Amino acid sequence: MAKPTGYSRLQIFLHWSIAALVVFQLFFNQAMQHAFSNRLDGERLEQFDGALLHMIAGLTILALAIVRVTIRTTRGTPPAHKNIPAILNWLAHGTHMLLYGFIFAMPLTGAAAWFLGLEFAAELHEIGRLVLVPVIGFHVLGALAEHFVFRNNSLKRMLRATD
Ligand code: HEM
Numbered sequence: 001m002a003k004p005t006g007y008s009r010l011q012i013f014l015h016w017s018i019a020a021l022v023v024f025q026l027f028f029n030q031a032m033q034h035a036f037s038n039r040l041d042g043e044r045l046e047q048f049d050g051a052l053l054h055m056i057a058g059l060t061i062l063a064l065a066i067v068r069v070t071i072r073t074t075r076g077t078p079p080a081h082k083n084i085p086a087i088l089n090w091l092a093h094g095t096h097m098l099l100y101g102f103i104f105a106m107p108l109t110g111a112a113a114w115f116l117g118l119e120f121a122a123e124l125h126e127i128g129r130l131v132l133v134p135v136i137g138f139h140v141l142g143a144l145a146e147h148f149v150f151r152n153n154s155l156k157r158m159l160r161a162t163d
């Protein structure tokens with residue numbers, strides 16, 4: 001399959017909307033934790049509105065992730081940058097694959113915890129957060145380094161569509 005020269009409008013929209021929702025989830029989860037512990041203790045559910053918002057945002061991420069991966073496999077992605085060391089391109093690719101894994105794993109473990117009452121899934125969900133936060137930090141640093149140090153079009157091509 002011939003590689004496109006950049007990301008499409010839809011790919012860019014999906015990247016930034018998923019990124020915003022993931023950051024939202026990382027900050028707003030206290031009500032969900034509260035409701036989950038009420039549920040495990042067999043108590044009345046408190047702060048259910050906040051918990052519902054966490055569930056809806058999380059399941060929206062899952063739906064968008066499915067669309068995103070489908071488009072990625074059909075349309076493809078632009079080629080790796082030539083002006084950075086191969087090891088950095090490899091690291092960037094590995095980070096992207098991990099992030100793809102997380103936008104599926106986080107909603108699925110969260111849903112398994114809530115809908116099936118699996119405490120083990122809740123633990124995985126919690127561990128997921130501990131790994132996801134530094135991975136996102138590394139990804140953002142990488143994007144900034146490509147833009148300001150290597151001065152390639154990495155960030156620009158995730159902001160401006162080619163079709
Ligand atoms: C990408 C999507 C998601 C992210 C990034 C995310 C993130 C988080 C975070 C950071 C916590 C707090 C964990 C902790 O420190 O204890 C949490 C808790 C929780 N989330 Fe999510 N979540 C996502 C999707 C979902 C979905 C779709 C559901 C359910 C339908 C869900 C259910 C839960 C539950 C039940 C807890 C409480 C777990 C506990 O207290 O042990 N999450 N989530």
Ligand code: HEM
Pocket residue numbers: 015018019020022023072077078096097099100102103136139140143153154155156157158
């Ligand atoms: C909020 C700050 C973020 C910035 C500044 C940022 C920036 C970028 C940039 C510039 C690219 C394009 C790399 C290239 O093709 O050269 C990219 C790709 C990517 N980003 Fe982000 N990102 C952010 C957050 C996130 C988050 C939160 C996620 C998911 C959890 C994410 C997942 C991805 C993935 C999977 C790719 C690879 C796309 C592909 O080629 O298939 N990003 N990001």
